[in-house]
Amino acid sequence: METLQRIYGISFSDSKMLKEWERFQEEAKNRDHRKISKDQELFFFHDLSPGSCFFLPRGAYIYNTLIEFIRAEYWRRGFQEVASPNIYNSKLWETSGHWQHYSENMFSFTVEDDTFALKPMNCPGHCLMFGHRPRSWRELPLRLADFGVLHRNELSGTLTGLTRVRRFQQDDAHIFCTMDQIESEMKGCLDFLRSVYTVFGFSFQLHLSTRPEKYLGDIAVWNQAEKQLENSLNEFGEPWKLNSGDGAFYGPKIDIKIKDAIGRYHQCATIQLDFQLPIRFDLTFVGKDGDDKARPVIIHRAILGSVERMIAILTENYAGKWPLWISPRQVMVLPVNPSCEEYAKKVCKQFTDAGMMADSDLDSGCLLNKKIRNAQLAQYNFILVVGEKEKMTSGVNVRTRDNKVHGEVSVADALARMSLLKQARCRNAEEEF
Secondary structure, three states: OOOOOOOOOOOOHHHHHHHHHHHHHHHHHHHHHHHHHHHHHHHOOOHHHHHHHEHHHHHHHHHHHHHHHHHHHHHOOOOOOOOOOOEEEEHHHHHHHHHHHHHOOOOOEOOOOOOOOOEOOOOOHHHHHHHOOOOOOOHOOOEEOOOOOEOOOOHHHEEEEOEOOEEEOEEEEEEOOOOOHHHHHHHHHHHHHHHHHHHHHEEEEEEEEOOOOOOOOHHHHHHHHHHHHHHHHHHHHHEEEEEOOEEEEOEEEEEEEEEEEOOOEEEEEEEEEEHHHHHHHHOOOEOOOOOOOOEEEEEEEEOOOEHHHHHHHHHHHHHOOHHHHOOOOOEEEEOOHHHHHHHHHHHHHHHHHOOOOOOOOOEEEEEEEHHHHHHOOOOOOOEEOOOHHHHHOOOOEEEOOOOOOOEEEHHHHHHHHHHHHHHHOOOOOOHHH
16 A cells, blocks of 8 residues: 655745745744743643643733733723633523534533533623623613633644634633714724734734625625724724625624734734624623614724733743733842842842842852843843842843843932833833933
8 A cells, every 4th residue: 555745845936035034033042931941830721621730820811911902902991801700501502603603612511411611702691691681772882801811622733832722811802882982993993902012012913804795794784994994994094905705694894914023923912803602692782762673783802812822922022021011021130149039139129029020049059240230141130139239229130141231320210211112012111210
């Protein structure tokens, strides 16, 4: 019996293109989030829980900081955070349509002759929340946000670091609104994503995906919705492209791709209209005209997408050189000699008490220059050297991981400046200090 072997190759028109490709591959290899995570002790995976990440303390700090960033934006933008169950009876998924089309990607099990499944998405649960009591037009738009844990039964061969996992969280939110509110809500969603991506330093591309050949619903409703999406994109002021016929069967959408530091594009954010789930769950509200059968529209939206995947993208984008506000290693305090160790510990505690990720290196057997180099390689944003002079003046001598020396300042001044830079989510805090 003959066997076939598949061989892949890539060709280039000249040696210059080949060398550029090789440089890109080497750069991508050095930025690989799995390599950087191992070097910085951020997270790991284990065969006993395939596709589910173990976040170590410093990785968990990044994870939680991202969530708190989005949570603060939710509060500013009128979203209400909810918590919903992880396990639902299969009847819920039959109502939503996921059981018929997505069950092979769900973790399901039987209890007392009933079939249940771990949720792979939040929207059906949010539909139950909307529908649990009568609603009025005065409550709309209703913006429900959820950081609940999701599980998807991805094939083992497709699991790749943090970019494809089985257990993850999303900055998931669903906006229940009227048809007339779509345009204003889409503008809010677009402003939201621009604010977040500006902090990260990402540029992005926008695509409007419209009605496919096979669709559900009234064509007049589709036309009205697509027009509102187009208006919101035009007013947003960023370039966008039309993907005609590339929308989902249940509603048009805006696809967003971000561009990282080495020119790769990633799709993270989604803004999707949905006309069908409100019908499937028979969601209604009392309209202005007294109609108690008015039907809401759902906007599915996420900015980070999977928090896990965003951490992978950010790790590779920054090549492990985290901006101060999200850095798991913000401050290292180094005593010049053993007589300054108690002062170094005192300074370190002042920074940790103020919410900074601060450490001190008290290894008296290691030369100061070696300690400084170790802290720089570990990507501590700021390195504070303390000697007898600093101890006498309650000061610190500040330098950065890139060896820029800011010199001696008081502890209070250093802490105040760093706290402001962290609060402002400054990407180049080391220079701005």
